[in-house]
Amino acid sequence: MKWEVRVAYKRGVQDPEGETTLEALRMLGFKGVKRVSTAKLFVIEGECTREEVERMCRRLLANPVSQDYEIRRLAP
Amino acid sequence: MKWEVRVAYKRGVQDPEGETTLEALRMLGFKGVKRVSTAKLFVIEGECTREEVERMCRRLLANPVSQDYEIRRLAP
Amino acid sequence: MKPGEVRILVLRSAGTNCDAETASAIAELGARAEVVHVNRFIRGRRSLEEFHGMVLPGGFSYGDRIRSGAVLAKLLSHRLRRELQRFVDEGRPILGICNGFQVLVESGLLPFGEVGQVKLALAKNASARFEARWVYLLKCSATPFTGKLPRVSRMPVANAEGRVVFPPGEEQSLLEELEESSQIVLRYCTREGEPARGDYPANPCGSFADIAGLASPEGTILGMMPHPERAFYRYMYPDWTRDSALGMGDGCAIFEGMLEHILKSQG
Amino acid sequence: MLALSLEEMRAIQRYYRSLNREPTDVELETFAQTWSEHCVHKTFKGIIIYDGEEIDGLLKSTIARVTRELSPEWCFSVFEDNAGIVDFEGDYAIAFKVETHNHPSAIEPFGGAATGVGGVIRDILGVWGEPIANTDVLCFGELDYPYEKLPRDMKHPRFIFTYVVAGIGSYGNNMGIPTVNGAIFFDEGYVGNPLVYCGTVGIVKKSRYRREAKPGDVLLLVGGRTGRDGIHGVTFASAELEEGAEETFGTAVQIGDPIEEEKIKRAILKVREAELGSAITDLGGGGLSSAVGEQAHRFGCGARVHLERVPLKYAGMKPWEIWISESQERMLLIVPPSKLERVLEIFEEEEVEATAIGELIPERRLEVYYGDERVADLSMEFLFHGLPRVRRAASWSPPELSEPHFEAGNLGEDLHRLLAMPNIASKESVIRTYDHEVKAMTVLKPLQGEACDGPGDAAVLKPLRESWRGIAISNGLNPLYGKIDPYWMAASAIDEAVRNNLAVGGRRIALLDNFCWGNPEKPENLGGLVRAAKACYDIALAYETPFISGKDSLYNESPLGAVTPTLLISALGIVPDVRRAVSMDFKRRGSCIYILGETRPELGGSHYYKLKGYLGRSVPKVEPSRAKRTFAALTRAIDSGLVLACHDLSEGGLGVALAEMCFSGNVGARVELSLVPAPQEMRADFILFSESNSRFLVEVHPEKAQEFEALMQGTSFARIGETLGRELVVTHNGRELLREHIAELKRSWQSGVVL
Numbered sequence A, B: 001m002k003w004e005v006r007v008a009y010k011r012g013v014q015d016p017e018g019e020t021t022l023e024a025l026r027m028l029g030f031k032g033v034k035r036v037s038t039a040k041l042f043v044i045e046g047e048c049t050r051e052e053v054e055r056m057c058r059r060l061l062a063n064p065v066s067q068d069y070e071i072r073r074l075a076p
Numbered sequence C: 001m002k003p004g005e006v007r008i009l010v011l012r013s014a015g016t017n018c019d020a021e022t023a024s025a026i027a028e029l030g031a032r033a034e035v036v037h038v039n040r041f042i043r044g045r046r047s048l049e050e051f052h053g054m055v056l057p058g059g060f061s062y063g064d065r066i067r068s069g070a071v072l073a074k075l076l077s078h079r080l081r082r083e084l085q086r087f088v089d090e091g092r093p094i095l096g097i098c099n100g101f102q103v104l105v106e107s108g109l110l111p112f113g114e115v116g117q118v119k120l121a122l123a124k125n126a127s128a129r130f131e132a133r134w135v136y137l138l139k140c141s142a143t144p145f146t147g148k149l150p151r152v153s154r155m156p157v158a159n160a161e162g163r164v165v166f167p168p169g170e171e172q173s174l175l176e177e178l179e180e181s182s183q184i185v186l187r188y189c190t191r192e193g194e195p196a197r198g199d200y201p202a203n204p205c206g207s208f209a210d211i212a213g214l215a216s217p218e219g220t221i222l223g224m225m226p227h228p229e230r231a232f233y234r235y236m237y238p239d240w241t242r243d244s245a246l247g248m249g250d251g252c253a254i255f256e257g258m259l260e261h262i263l264k265s266q267g
Numbered sequence D: 001m002l003a004l005s006l007e008e009m010r011a012i013q014r015y016y017r018s019l020n021r022e023p024t025d026v027e028l029e030t031f032a033q034t035w036s037e038h039c040v041h042k043t044f045k046g047i048i049i050y051d052g053e054e055i056d057g058l059l060k061s062t063i064a065r066v067t068r069e070l071s072p073e074w075c076f077s078v079f080e081d082n083a084g085i086v087d088f089e090g091d092y093a094i095a096f097k098v099e100t101h102n103h104p105s106a107i108e109p110f111g112g113a114a115t116g117v118g119g120v121i122r123d124i125l126g127v128w129g130e131p132i133a134n135t136d137v138l139c140f141g142e143l144d145y146p147y148e149k150l151p152r153d154m155k156h157p158r159f160i161f162t163y164v165v166a167g168i169g170s171y172g173n174n175m176g177i178p179t180v181n182g183a184i185f186f187d188e189g190y191v192g193n194p195l196v197y198c199g200t201v202g203i204v205k206k207s208r209y210r211r212e213a214k215p216g217d218v219l220l221l222v223g224g225r226t227g228r229d230g231i232h233g234v235t236f237a238s239a240e241l242e243e244g245a246e247e248t249f250g251t252a253v254q255i256g257d258p259i260e261e262e263k264i265k266r267a268i269l270k271v272r273e274a275e276l277g278s279a280i281t282d283l284g285g286g287g288l289s290s291a292v293g294e295q296a297h298r299f300g301c302g303a304r305v306h307l308e309r310v311p312l313k314y315a316g317m318k319p320w321e322i323w324i325s326e327s328q329e330r331m332l333l334i335v336p337p338s339k340l341e342r343v344l345e346i347f348e349e350e351e352v353e354a355t356a357i358g359e360l361i362p363e364r365r366l367e368v369y370y371g372d373e374r375v376a377d378l379s380m381e382f383l384f385h386g387l388p389r390v391r392r393a394a395s396w397s398p399p400e401l402s403e404p405h406f407e408a409g410n411l412g413e414d415l416h417r418l419l420a421m422p423n424i425a426s427k428e429s430v431i432r433t434y435d436h437e438v439k440a441m442t443v444l445k446p447l448q449g450e451a452c453d454g455p456g457d458a459a460v461l462k463p464l465r466e467s468w469r470g471i472a473i474s475n476g477l478n479p480l481y482g483k484i485d486p487y488w489m490a491a492s493a494i495d496e497a498v499r500n501n502l503a504v505g506g507r508r509i510a511l512l513d514n515f516c517w518g519n520p521e522k523p524e525n526l527g528g529l530v531r532a533a534k535a536c537y538d539i540a541l542a543y544e545t546p547f548i549s550g551k552d553s554l555y556n557e558s559p560l561g562a563v564t565p566t567l568l569i570s571a572l573g574i575v576p577d578v579r580r581a582v583s584m585d586f587k588r589r590g591s592c593i594y595i596l597g598e599t600r601p602e603l604g605g606s607h608y609y610k611l612k613g614y615l616g617r618s619v620p621k622v623e624p625s626r627a628k629r630t631f632a633a634l635t636r637a638i639d640s641g642l643v644l645a646c647h648d649l650s651e652g653g654l655g656v657a658l659a660e661m662c663f664s665g666n667v668g669a670r671v672e673l674s675l676v677p678a679p680q681e682m683r684a685d686f687i688l689f690s691e692s693n694s695r696f697l698v699e700v701h702p703e704k705a706q707e708f709e710a711l712m713q714g715t716s717f718a719r720i721g722e723t724l725g726r727e728l729v730v731t732h733n734g735r736e737l738l739r740e741h742i743a744e745l746k747r748s749w750q751s752g753v754v755l
């Protein structure tokens, strides 16, 4: 099985990398950009159920205070 | 408009974060995991066309030599 | 007990890199510091029981991949849970410096001393950069570690993820709770000792409430972003050439406090 | 694909004809690697005809000759190992090496720079050294270079700058090695050819330095796994968009894994302490093929290697790929069989893979097997002595240049603009992303002064807990002068590296040279190189500063042309007691300000001319005998504790140096230009901004002025003013030329380069 886990800062938690990217893009002349946010993706392959991936997120991949996670199945 | 850009190291280029995540998951008892790879997401909002997002990728967000990028439109 | 009998564990893992200078700071004060790899404990070759106190030094444990300190923290809370909880419950002091602070937060040892209960985060610096600079610290409460620290002290930070984040929506209540129990130990401040109020670069990481260091309710666990081992002697300061007094630096007090606490509690 | 010349091919052909067989692919690749410019420095070791003069080995007859003629007893190992090694204290010696990683950084700046750092750290591990500090000197195109002018697929200088800095910081920070010294230089000539110089300093224990391998000893490959990394990277760059080529080509780019290298370092130091190894080397260019061959050659024997034993990242690699792969984070240890078991245990404890892949053999042959198949069998003699020497023509004629004529403008304004020029401006935004004090040894940091943001001349480290003895690390780099005359560029770079070192209290200085040049097959390129090398000989010999190591990177060419010829000089000095180290910030009001050395009307290549849009031709020269007197007197004054602050004069000359000392110390100054020692009448603006070599500004307590002046007798020096207030005031014959608030000068200086 193949899962995709997306980890991002929670709403209300500053995303400095997104902000810096926004600034840099505007400096490069992309004036239309209004907001940038970032996230991290983990693509996990192996024998694991959704519950296990949930547990991976809670145990390791995301910090429950500052980050949200989303799990998506990519392949059976 | 809202775009999602996904940047990942090309196959064959080292992904130490993916490797460490794999090891860590296994140490925590998730024995079924076989492979982990990582990628970065940028969500870009504003007035910008696909061509502009392409250019952002080439100029700043990704290095086409070592990284692949994928652009997806999230909202009109 | 004599100072020479105090045994301090400097715990390392892959990517720890401030262990030597940290151990040497402790040794300068006459105690015995031993740098041991976490694998030795996991494989049962060594035991935390052998030590009177523990330091989690700075560095990039496991490359700070996923999140700073996360992998080592989860390894500790998963594979050494009982031993570690006993160490804490017996009141043996633990000092986490920089990456060590991150480990303490990610393992749940801070702020409430409960392994596995993550209540805080140390997120990417507001500047989105690695920040290597000297800061001023305001002592906000006395713990065993900070008894001898002056009200305003100086030490360097060097990290990319040192921004203390409280759970969104619960910031104020948690802050009050921690203040009440004197757990907020160090805050970033100006040269004059005024709170940094989030200003960069006085608060170099963008930490909530200018928090630079936190303790457990009993005060026996301290996590701090700045590096006391790099402010151990005055000659380590960036501006020591401007005055002639070359003696101990502020960082020394942190280790002294820890050792004295051990000596006192061990009788 | 094989970068061999026709003549080299012929030599190989003859060899095989005498053997009466065809070469194998592994053998051909072995020649291509072992005989590459990178591995054998063909140009520097070949024969050069320079304007009728035959130079038999440029390295031998210039750079290495300095060391041979001086033959200082404190040089422990020079030009032999991966790094130069000099005595420090007791059993301790210091190793220093600087390398370049230019091409990889142009293609993938983060990975290129990171693996550049990783590579030079392995050079130190490769002499049984414990790495303790890094340096980085970077050259980029101007950050405001117009995008429209960039050739397709070339990366913008800002992109390269941002990611090179990130790569350097990432590797050093993760490994816990402080980045303590460096420089950043911007010039149009670097748009297509950015330069990334990475240096590492390490501590060696002389009694633990082992180079005594013999037949029967085991070849142990340690560290990361082997993949297709770095194989024929050049081909890859042009093939990037080919479909399905990822497995083959994606691998030419490397990102680096500092944590792996940190673990390797721990294991190697344990092996060193237990004295279990008989030799060690890093795996760099050419991978196993060069490392194994060179080691066997060094110990006068041969080697047998079994490639199927090499741990791989993925299946399907061909034997020749395994043999020449340049995968990062690998080292080759040579271990006596009796010690093998303990060595393997040590690596296992640190979670580092270690595999015996072969052994040294008494026959002087290089035998490579893959399973039962012998894939290479070469005579060591031919491999290491069969390479025909290259013979190259070199010539140089001075470019047609003239001295500009212009009126002096508003000097206050000019000073502000000079301070904001990227080559002069503060690099703080970069420096703060590097951990420069991990290990708690950095006594003089890159940023100094009252607000800890002034530009230090050299870093001082205190490597041993039990000793106050320290080392000073500095560099010199003057590419603009090279556009006028590479000879004086090299002379100036040596002078700058040396005076930076002396300024903080360093002495007994050892030098490293790093040449980055365009194609040496073009006689005019090579001519410039020869001139620079000749200056290295003349000046370093006169200064009694031996070269201990170095490197050349030739063929730096891009669609925009050749790189600006660049010579980096790195200097390593001894500070007998770090408590006497001197920083550059003015310390107090009411001090005397002295200038040491002579100021001459030589503004060719200066930043003042550049500001006005000129290059000029009056390049700064070096007068060694005069300079040496100044150097010796300064060192005496520092040792006598008379020097409160000292700063060397470089880009922007007196004006910039004064401003920097003022705002770093938060103290103003008043200075009279007519007092500045100058052999001839000069315009005030030229006195203020000339970049003449061998000069310093020194702050002295008024009560010590007499004693100081007595020490300076016999040198050119003058008391030109005093520290006071919060303004910098410059007068000429009493007439006020400039009055600027130091906080505003600082603001200009801090605005120039933003990461």
Ligand SMILES: Nc1ncnc2c1ncn2[C@@H]1O[C@H](COP(=O)(O)OP(=O)(O)O)[C@@H](O)[C@H]1O
Binding pocket: D038, D039, D041, D044, D059, D063, D078, D079, D080, D081, D082, D083, D084, D123, D284, D513, D515, D547, D548, D549, D550, D551, D552
């Ligand atoms: N241009 C040069 N100037 C001075 N020393 C050089 C130069 N090129 C090579 N050397 C010295 O020769 C020795 C071997 O160099 P090299 O083979 O390049 O080492 P490495 O294996 O680290 O790349 C080193 O001590 C190096 O410093």
Ligand SMILES: [Mg+2]
Binding pocket: D082, D123, D282, D284
């Ligand atoms: Mg090498």
